[in-house]
Amino acid sequence: MTAEAPLEETPAARISARIEARRDRFIALADAVWDHPETRFEEHVSSRLLADALEAEGFHVERGVAGMETAFVASIGSGAPVIALLGEFDALTGLSQRGGASAHEPLEPGGNGHGCGHNLLGTAALAAAVAARDDLRSRGRLEGAGTLRFYGCPGEEGGSGKTFMVREGLFDDVDAALTWHPMTFTGLFSTPTLANIQAYFRFHGTAAHAANSPHLGRSALDAVELMNVGANYLREHVPDQARLHYAMTDSGGASPNVVQSSAEVLYLVRAPTMSETEEIYARLQDVARGAALMTGTSVEVTFDKACSSYLPNRTLEALMFEQMQALGAPAFDEGDQRYARTIADTIIWCAPPP
Ligand SMILES: [Zn+2]
Incomplete structure (x- = not known):
């Protein structure tokens, strides 16, 4: 210049x-x-x-x-x-x-x-x-x-x-x-920009040999996958401008013959206002609890950060x-x-x- x-x-x-x-x-x-x-x-x-x-x-x-x-x-x-x-x-x-x-x-x-x-x-x-x-x-x-x-x-x-x-x-x-x-x-x-909330969802299950004793295992990885399916259905029922993004931060391991006992997904929720973002975040936590219930695992939610919309x-x-x-x-x-x-x-x- x-x-x-x-x-x-x-x-x-x-x-x-x-x-x-x-x-x-x-x-x-x-x-x-x-x-x-x-x-x-x-x-x-x-x-x-x-x-x-x-x-x-x-x-x-x-x-x-x-x-x-x-x-x-x-x-x-x-x-x-x-x-x-x-x-x-x-x-x-x-x-x-x-x-x-x-x-x-x-x-x-x-x-x-x-x-x-x-x-x-x-x-x-x-x-x-x-x-x-x-x-x-x-x-x-x-x-x-x-x-x-x-x-x-x-x-x-x-x-x-x-x-x-x-x-x-x-x-x-x-x-x-x-x-x-x-x-x-x-x-x-x-x-204006969208407000956002980011949180980790870690599922805890029970490890087992996936061929030998799958009935004893409770897969945390399954829970992550079901949570993502639930979140993807949630998309239809949130305001148009809302956004849901996720990244698998821990798939539980690299061995398919092990039932993964721990797995984690990181979610980023965005919406025009903080109150809308909070509401979607609350519903997302229900989705996570549902995934835990379906898979016999437990879920631990760790709030990471939030940011208000830019005015x-x-x-x-x-x-x-x-x-x-x-x-x-x-x-x-x-x-x-x-x-x-x-x-x-x-x-x-x-x-x-x-
Ligand atoms: Zn930048």
């Missing part, structure tokens, strides 16, 4: 110019996070890189907040309003990839990798925090006139780290919180839209276009190969 900022003295243009002036530093930080892909709640290096950078910038950093080693809050200034910028930095399993490669080139087979730009997520929010701090300070709007906070939020990919931070009251005095995500367009994310804030959106319009979309140079074409070539399959 080009380093030009519009000449207009809008807040967005001032912030953008400050970020551009230090672009190499921020790009190096994003690359360092890319080089250390760590999954939810294990982001020790990534979290430290961002927290150290903020500390070096003079922010007061509190690490290990809300009982999570990789969660932190960095703050500067004092008084109201309290403005929060949210930064995430976790990776996904199995997405190891050489930086800049447009084809699948894992650095480590089966290793972790950043799937949707989470190396940029935390770093860009950090860049915004540092630039906003400089801008506010230069106009005497910090120290007694406002507090700027960066929230280092772990476990964004299926961990809902922020909900634990909310529960601990870390957002109680925040007036506005801003977040972002890499996307295929420059704009506002102004639609758009039209007032903040209007303000942000004004600034985004003044700033314009990023200008892509020929090198950017060339690189984008190499990626497009890997995903366009409309025509048969020559």
